[in-house]
Amino acid sequence: MLSEEERAEIEEEATKYKYRKAVGPEALKIVQKNRRWISDETLKEVAAFLGMTADELDSVATCYNLIFRRPVGRHVIFICDSVSCWIMGYEDVRDYLFQRLGVSFGQTTSDGRFTLLPIACLGACDEAPAMIVDEQLYTMLDAAQIDAILERYQ
Amino acid sequence: MDKPLTQNFRIEEEPPSIQEYEKSGGYMALRKALEIPPQDVQRLVKESNLRGRGGAGFQTGMKWSFVPMGPDAPRPKYYVVNADEMEPGTFKDRYLLENDPHQIIEGAIIGAYAIEAEFSYIFLRWEYRRAARRIEKAIAEAYQRGYLGKNILKSGMNLEMHLHVSAGRYMCGEEFGLLDALEGRRAHPRAKPPFPQVCGLWGRPTVVNNVETVANIRHIIMNGPEWYRGLSLSGDGGTKLFGVSGKVRRPGLWELPMGISLEELLVEHAGGMQEGYRLKGLLPGGASTDFLTHEHLQVKLDFDSVQQIGSRLGTGTVVVLDDKTCPVGMVHNLMEFFARESCGWCTPCREGLPWIEKTMAAIENGNGKPGDIEMLEEQTRLMAPGNTFCALAPGAMEPLQSAIKHFRDDFERHISERRCPWRK
Numbered sequence: 001m002l003s004e005e006e007r008a009e010i011e012e013e014a015t016k017y018k019y020r021k022a023v024g025p026e027a028l029k030i031v032q033k034n035r036r037w038i039s040d041e042t043l044k045e046v047a048a049f050l051g052m053t054a055d056e057l058d059s060v061a062t063c064y065n066l067i068f069r070r071p072v073g074r075h076v077i078f079i080c081d082s083v084s085c086w087i088m089g090y091e092d093v094r095d096y097l098f099q100r101l102g103v104s105f106g107q108t109t110s111d112g113r114f115t116l117l118p119i120a121c122l123g124a125c126d127e128a129p130a131m132i133v134d135e136q137l138y139t140m141l142d143a144a145q146i147d148a149i150l151e152r153y154q
Numbered sequence: 155m156d157k158p159l160t161q162n163f164r165i166e167e168e169p170p171s172i173q174e175y176e177k178s179g180g181y182m183a184l185r186k187a188l189e190i191p192p193q194d195v196q197r198l199v200k201e202s203n204l205r206g207r208g209g210a211g212f213q214t215g216m217k218w219s220f221v222p223m224g225p226d227a228p229r230p231k232y233y234v235v236n237a238d239e240m241e242p243g244t245f246k247d248r249y250l251l252e253n254d255p256h257q258i259i260e261g262a263i264i265g266a267y268a269i270e271a272e273f274s275y276i277f278l279r280w281e282y283r284r285a286a287r288r289i290e291k292a293i294a295e296a297y298q299r300g301y302l303g304k305n306i307l308k309s310g311m312n313l314e315m316h317l318h319v320s321a322g323r324y325m326c327g328e329e330f331g332l333l334d335a336l337e338g339r340r341a342h343p344r345a346k347p348p349f350p351q352v353c354g355l356w357g358r359p360t361v362v363n364n365v366e367t368v369a370n371i372r373h374i375i376m377n378g379p380e381w382y383r384g385l386s387l388s389g390d391g392g393t394k395l396f397g398v399s400g401k402v403r404r405p406g407l408w409e410l411p412m413g414i415s416l417e418e419l420l421v422e423h424a425g426g427m428q429e430g431y432r433l434k435g436l437l438p439g440g441a442s443t444d445f446l447t448h449e450h451l452q453v454k455l456d457f458d459s460v461q462q463i464g465s466r467l468g469t470g471t472v473v474v475l476d477d478k479t480c481p482v483g484m485v486h487n488l489m490e491f492f493a494r495e496s497c498g499w500c501t502p503c504r505e506g507l508p509w510i511e512k513t514m515a516a517i518e519n520g521n522g523k524p525g526d527i528e529m530l531e532e533q534t535r536l537m538a539p540g541n542t543f544c545a546l547a548p549g550a551m552e553p554l555q556s557a558i559k560h561f562r563d564d565f566e567r568h569i570s571e572r573r574c575p576w577r578k
């Protein structure tokens with residue numbers, strides 16, 4: 001069931017657009033904030049709330065990179081795999097993350113702590129390589145710093 | 155040297171509040187604009203020769219002039235700021251959004267006034283968290299001070315402005331993809347015409363402008379088109395945010411006159427190559443531009459000059475390839491990006507890009523075959539402009555075709571040596 005707060009937040013968002021349907025992606029982001037990912041159940045609830053079919057909303061959901069249709073860990077690491085970061089040593093940072101977390105892209109650590117995903121250019125190319133953990137941007141990464149950063153996320 | 159776009163920047167600190175912004179002349183341009191008819195605002199921008207900073211370089215005043223005006227025009231009309239910035243190698247709009255949000259909001263209000271729009275959206279990619287907080291705050295401040303809402307500064311103008319945070323996709327930066335995303339649908343391009351200026355968001359007249367384009371508007375209104383053209387060293391008006399990334403001594407972002415030379419940008423501002431590295435090539439304006447090399451260092455960085463030598467100014471953010479980095483690997487990385495972000499709407503792009511990506515991977519890993527290069531060249535022709543719905547696929551072909559042209563030996567070596575010569 002959508003909570004009171006979720007409903008209120010979605011309603012508030014819907015006032016910004018001409019039609020209620022426009023709020024689909026945002027509504028999914030709102031519930032994802034609380035539930036970490038969009039299960040089929042959640043998708044159906046949001047669709048019903050917006051007066052859409054679940055299929056209709058799912059076709060929107062699957063178009064966007066940041067709507068998770070599978071469970072993710074408590075913290076999501078997005079590492080930039082685009083060109084400037086690639087030139088500046090992204091592969092070393094990525095490989096170190098793979099090794100440290102024991103997962104590769106799209107996977108979650110067995111303790112449910114981290115999910116690791118690649119992401120397109122974070123607009124920090126002048127300080128490459130870059131990554132985001134949850135909502136925090138980290139730049140000029142090298143493998144040595146990774147341990148200290150991961151420590152901050154339990 | 156005048157640096158209007160970055161004059162209020164104080165990196166590492168909070169950006170100017172609305173009071174500080176006003177103290178430095180903020181919202182004066184809006185007051186000025188509201189005193190003249192919208193068409194005159196359009197005319198001033200046209201005379202300034204401001205060209206869109208989102209990549210294609212279309213004349214901004216011209217774009218505005220296609221919007222139906224007056225009492226019989228379809229309504230509401232929309233003015234949309236494109237802050238999606240996902241082009242790899244491009245990082246200019248983030249600086250603008252984070253460091254002077256009111257400059258963008260003031261520019262957007264003036265833009266909306268110029269086309270008689272009642273609604274404005276700032277379409278921001280989710281990953282720009284700091285920018286989101288700052289823009290949100292600035293919009294609220296602008297409402298409080300009467301620059302947004304009903305009867306703005308008693309001029310009779312009404313404007314509702316909202317921040318829309320994307321759920322992530324490169325296609326959302328494409329004009330029509332962006333409008334689809336705002337409508338809550340999958341981001342796809344649409345056939346043109348009709349253009350958005352006539353039939354855009356929810357079928358109504360809409361202008362989409364890039365963040366940096368919008369940042370210029372208030373300065374043009376404040377100081378006039380002549381002053382604006384005078385900032386530039388070439389025919390395209392104004393200054394430009396130029397950036398450099400890769401193995402240079404001082405990667406970064408600078409506001410410089412439009413038309414400065416590539417060499418000046420690379421040597422004087424970016425400090426030249428890092429110790430032990432030499433320049434092999436560069437993308438002048440993000441991932442979807444053609445490689446340039448040494449022989450092009452004297453080119454003036456403006457839209458026409460870069461086009462004349464076979465590339466594009468694009469976003470004006472240079473990605474440098476050094477001699478210790480594999481050009482095939484670099485292009486492979488770019489193709490992975492484009493293949494992943496293709497929206498799948500048209501066949502050449504949906505089928506072609508993954509195929510190119512796999513071929514590039516094979517070459518890079520030492521499994522390339524004779525004939526692969528010719529096949530890649532064939533693909534670049536199949537995905538030339540006009541063969542696909544949007545510019546994503548033709549844009550992807552620009553670095554590929556130019557890499558084959560400039561670094562063909564390197565492609566051939568990978569195939570004949572059956573390995574990447576750059577990897578141990």
Ligand SMILES: Cc1cc2nc3c(=O)[nH]c(=O)nc-3n(C[C@H](O)[C@H](O)[C@H](O)COP(=O)(O)O)c2cc1C
Nearest residue numbers: 206207208236238239240327328329363364367545
């Ligand atoms: C796939 C694709 C992605 C794009 N992404 C962006 C973007 O993130 N930001 C942007 O301003 N323009 C982007 N553009 C260009 C826009 O379609 C459009 O030309 C631009 O926003 C117009 O603004 P301007 O006239 O101020 O340059 C993209 C184009 C394509 C084909």
Ligand code: SF4
Nearest residue numbers: 497498499500503544
């Ligand atoms: S060129 Fe690619 S991204 Fe553009 S419409 Fe066609 S499939 Fe979609």
Ligand code: FES
Nearest residue numbers: 085121122124125
């Ligand atoms: S390429 Fe990684 S931040 Fe731009």
